[in-house]
Amino acid sequence: MLMETPDENLALAAASGDRAAFAALVTRHYDRIFALGWRLTGNKAEAEDLAQDICAALPHRLRGWRAEARFTTWLYRVVVNAAHDARRRAAVRNRAADGWGDREIARQDAMAEDRAAQDWLMAAMAQLPVELRDTVALVLGEELTQAEAGLVLGLSEGTIAWRMSEVKKRLRAMAAEEAKA
Amino acid sequence: MTRDPDFEKLKAALKAAPASDPAAKVAALARAMDAYEDSALSGQGSNDPPRSTADRQPKAGFASGVRKMLNALKLKPVLAATTSAAALAVGLIVFLPQSEAPPERLAAPTPVAPAPAAAPEPAPEAIMTRKATPAEVAAPQDGVADLAMEAPVVEPSLSGLPAPDQRALPPESAEQFANADANPVQVTRDAPVSTFSVDVDTASYAFVRDSLMGGYLPDPEAVRVEEMLNYFPFAYPAPDVGEAPFRPTVTVMPTPWNAGTRLVHIALQGRLPEIEARPPLNLVFLIDTSGSMDDPNKLPLLKQSLALMLGELRPADQVAIVAYAGSAGEVLPPTPASERATILAALNRLDAGGSTAGAEGLTLAYRLAESMTAAGEVSRILLATDGDFNVGIDDPEGLEAFVARKRSTGVYLSVLGFGRGTLDDAVMQSLAQNGNGTAAYIDTLQEARKVLVDQLTGVLFPIADDVKIQVEWNPAQVAEYRLIGYETRALRREDFNNDAVDAGDIGAGHAVTALYEVTAPGSPALLHDPLRYGAVVADAMADAAATGAIAEDAPELGFLRLRYKAPRETVSALIEVPIVAGTEVTQDARFATAIAGFGQLLRGSVYLGDWGWDQAIDLAEANRGEDRFGYRIEAVNLMRLAQSLAR
Numbered sequence: 001m002l003m004e005t006p007d008e009n010l011a012l013a014a015a016s017g018d019r020a021a022f023a024a025l026v027t028r029h030y031d032r033i034f035a036l037g038w039r040l041t042g043n044k045a046e047a048e049d050l051a052q053d054i055c056a057a058l059p060h061r062l063r064g065w066r067a068e069a070r071f072t073t074w075l076y077r078v079v080v081n082a083a084h085d086a087r088r089r090a091a092v093r094n095r096a097a098d099g100w101g102d103r104e105i106a107r108q109d110a111m112a113e114d115r116a117a118q119d120w121l122m123a124a125m126a127q128l129p130v131e132l133r134d135t136v137a138l139v140l141g142e143e144l145t146q147a148e149a150g151l152v153l154g155l156s157e158g159t160i161a162w163r164m165s166e167v168k169k170r171l172r173a174m175a176a177e178e179a180k181a
Numbered sequence: 182m183t184r185d186p187d188f189e190k191l192k193a194a195l196k197a198a199p200a201s202d203p204a205a206k207v208a209a210l211a212r213a214m215d216a217y218e219d220s221a222l223s224g225q226g227s228n229d230p231p232r233s234t235a236d237r238q239p240k241a242g243f244a245s246g247v248r249k250m251l252n253a254l255k256l257k258p259v260l261a262a263t264t265s266a267a268a269l270a271v272g273l274i275v276f277l278p279q280s281e282a283p284p285e286r287l288a289a290p291t292p293v294a295p296a297p298a299a300a301p302e303p304a305p306e307a308i309m310t311r312k313a314t315p316a317e318v319a320a321p322q323d324g325v326a327d328l329a330m331e332a333p334v335v336e337p338s339l340s341g342l343p344a345p346d347q348r349a350l351p352p353e354s355a356e357q358f359a360n361a362d363a364n365p366v367q368v369t370r371d372a373p374v375s376t377f378s379v380d381v382d383t384a385s386y387a388f389v390r391d392s393l394m395g396g397y398l399p400d401p402e403a404v405r406v407e408e409m410l411n412y413f414p415f416a417y418p419a420p421d422v423g424e425a426p427f428r429p430t431v432t433v434m435p436t437p438w439n440a441g442t443r444l445v446h447i448a449l450q451g452r453l454p455e456i457e458a459r460p461p462l463n464l465v466f467l468i469d470t471s472g473s474m475d476d477p478n479k480l481p482l483l484k485q486s487l488a489l490m491l492g493e494l495r496p497a498d499q500v501a502i503v504a505y506a507g508s509a510g511e512v513l514p515p516t517p518a519s520e521r522a523t524i525l526a527a528l529n530r531l532d533a534g535g536s537t538a539g540a541e542g543l544t545l546a547y548r549l550a551e552s553m554t555a556a557g558e559v560s561r562i563l564l565a566t567d568g569d570f571n572v573g574i575d576d577p578e579g580l581e582a583f584v585a586r587k588r589s590t591g592v593y594l595s596v597l598g599f600g601r602g603t604l605d606d607a608v609m610q611s612l613a614q615n616g617n618g619t620a621a622y623i624d625t626l627q628e629a630r631k632v633l634v635d636q637l638t639g640v641l642f643p644i645a646d647d648v649k650i651q652v653e654w655n656p657a658q659v660a661e662y663r664l665i666g667y668e669t670r671a672l673r674r675e676d677f678n679n680d681a682v683d684a685g686d687i688g689a690g691h692a693v694t695a696l697y698e699v700t701a702p703g704s705p706a707l708l709h710d711p712l713r714y715g716a717v718v719a720d721a722m723a724d725a726a727a728t729g730a731i732a733e734d735a736p737e738l739g740f741l742r743l744r745y746k747a748p749r750e751t752v753s754a755l756i757e758v759p760i761v762a763g764t765e766v767t768q769d770a771r772f773a774t775a776i777a778g779f780g781q782l783l784r785g786s787v788y789l790g791d792w793g794w795d796q797a798i799d800l801a802e803a804n805r806g807e808d809r810f811g812y813r814i815e816a817v818n819l820m821r822l823a824q825s826l827a828r
Contacts, residue, residue, distance in 0.1 A: 022213075022217050023214060026214075027210060031206075044202075048202060051205070051209050052209040055213035055216070060216065140192040141192070155510060155512060159510045162511070
């Protein structure tokens with residue numbers, strides 16, 4: 001029965017102390033958090049860490065829940081921001097700034113003959129600057145509209161459109177490179 | 182757009198996210214429930230024994246470390262700790278620009294840049310706009326970084342205020358300064374004409390201050406005497422209505438560091454801003470959000486600074502924001518300044534990350550600024566950066582050329598520098614000079630207030646472009662001369678009348694100060710021996726004096742010529758003033774001399790003899806004047822600090 005309650009109501013209930021509502025809410029959204037984490041970082045282990053951190057901080061965050069935005073929009077923002085934080089901490093520790101980069105290096109080391117779809121994705125994502133990657137993860141991965149992605153990232157719809165056209169340009173350039181190789 | 186075949190491929194690959202690991206999911210959900218129990222949300226609270234956090238992998242690092250610590254502290258100490266976070270935040274209110282933030286800001290959950298422990302915005306804002314409990318303060322509503330809030334609790338020394346001993350040595354840095362060797366003493370007979378461009382930048386003084394406050398003497402290359410002089414407000418006589426946009430005043434006075442020479446103090450005072458009648462202003466904030474800006478002295482200070490300035494704008498003014506890092510983006514389309522909440526929200530959304538693509542951002546900013554400009558309006562790009570233009574331009578000269586080309590469109594470019602370490606002062610200077618703008622370095626919120634609030638009209642409203650100064654010295658009165666400072670602003674003699682040659686601009690209310698040290702013929706202080714065969718010329722001069730070609734009663738030391746263009750004009754106008762001794766020496770002129778001495782001491786000038794810190798301090802102290810905002814007493818204290826550091 002709880003599963004049919006809208007996210008927004010669950011969140012309000014959870015924010016006012018309903019433990020069961022909170023449990024239902026995180027259970028319902030864990031996979032979504034994990035998947036976006038993976039799309040943002042390109043690394044399963046990192047995505048799991050990220051999801052766990054977010055889950056643990058969620059009660060804290062819910063106090064700020066004011067129900068002005070859709071719950072999922074709010075949650076996406078939480079995930080994107082948490083991924084940014086993780087990236088920044090990684091950068092501070094002077095480690096590779098992001099998972100996609102690591103994977104790209106590993107991929108080039110292996111430079112295996114099998115160019116599976118996964119490899120192509122790694123290469124494509126690694127070539128995109130972080131901002132474009134976030135945008136792609138939301139627009140293509142989560143299938144948000146450009147307006148929704150704009151809400152999540154705090155940017156105008158125009159900027160999202162501009163970024164997507166930038167992605168298209170870069171993908172095309174990549175395809176041209178591949179054709180040459 | 183999503184029909185694009187490339188997008189389809191990428192989308193399919195992204196859609197194939199791996200399934201979540203059931204064990205990880207169970208662990209995460211368990212942690213979520215634990216956290217829920219511990220949080221104030223749960224009705225029951227928690228009196229349970231501390232739960233193990235051992236299921237976390239150790240590699241989780243800092244985040245889980247902090248959490249473990251907080252978990253170990255358990256409820257009561259945590260509450261005490263958050264209370265101290267609130268107290269900390271209260272202490273910060275004084276500096277906050279958003280004290281009048283309209284309530285809408287609270288309503289919209291805006292992501293705030295969580296530079297660790299550095300962004301003081303969220304908490305105090307909560308405190309000011311409503312009575313927040315300490316627990317609420319500790320919970321950023323935007324759901325960003327609980328860590329950002331917790332860090333000061335865990336270790337207050339992380340809060341971006343380094344202990345003095347940590348900064349005793351100049352930090353390793355990639356800073357590059359623009360400077361040239363100090364101007365040498367010139368022999369009037371060989372080179373009677375001295376030409377330079379005005380400079381209204383102040384960046385150098387702020388560098389010097391930041392270095393001294395950090396406990397080390399500044400790199401002599403970072404010291405530009407003219408910029409130190411420009412830092413101070415002087416009350417030079419302003420032009421009358423209907424006159425040229427600025428008025429020159431020349432004072433001749435004894436040199437404090439050399440009894441055998443005199444100082445010629447040239448002051449230009451720009452017309453004071455007509456605050457009521459100023460034209461509408463279009464501002465494009467071009468903000469560097471690259472990873473290197475993630476520092477308390479950079480992005481957070483930048484946001485506060487720009488927010489301060491917002492209060493000075495009029496409803497007719499427009500603001501747009503472009504961020505650049507990795508890829509450039511328009512963060513805020515042109516918005517009337519009256520929509521303060523919208524602009525503040527956009528500012529607060531900025532977040533550091535990625536590398537710098539300055540060129541792309543600049544192109545976008547110019548495009549926006551050009552689109553905003555209507556007839557009679559002033560458009561300016563304010564580039565805020567730490568100068569780390571390392572990605573995206575392989576060719577800084579190309580960038581400067583671009584800025585110089587854009588100058589003709591009437592869009593001005595000013596540069597605000599933030600933070601130390603990567604600041605490429607040379608590029609900053611060059612961009613601002615080519616963009617007809619000013620370069621200022623902002624190290625504190627007070628400095629931001631000075632540059633962006635007190636002097637807003639001067640920074641933003643040009644009254645005279647391409648202002649050049651030329652002095653022709655009279656060899657009968659001046660045998661040798663030396664221009665103090667302006668090394669990077671020297672112009673060739675023939676450039677003075679060439680309107681195609683760019684020079685510095687003067688903004689509304691700006692004052693420009695230049696000092697020459699001059700030596701009379703026959704003075705024991707002359708550094709050059711007279712030429713054995715030069716007497717013929719000297720005799721001719723004496724003849725000219727005798728026949729009245731050069732008046733004897735008020736002998737001219739030289740002749741000052743100024744060229745300037747009215748904004749957006751292409752033809753320059755000329756102002757001419759003779760340089761004569763005998764005018765009253767003001768306190769302002771004496772204080773300027775003390776600052777020139779300060780700058781030369783820092784540069785290790787060879788012309789000061791045994792005149793040193795004590796004398797400079799006395800001179801500055803004695804000529805503080807009214808000093809309403811304490812800039813001059815601050816300088817005196819900096820001199821004292823430098824004196825101690827120089828020992």
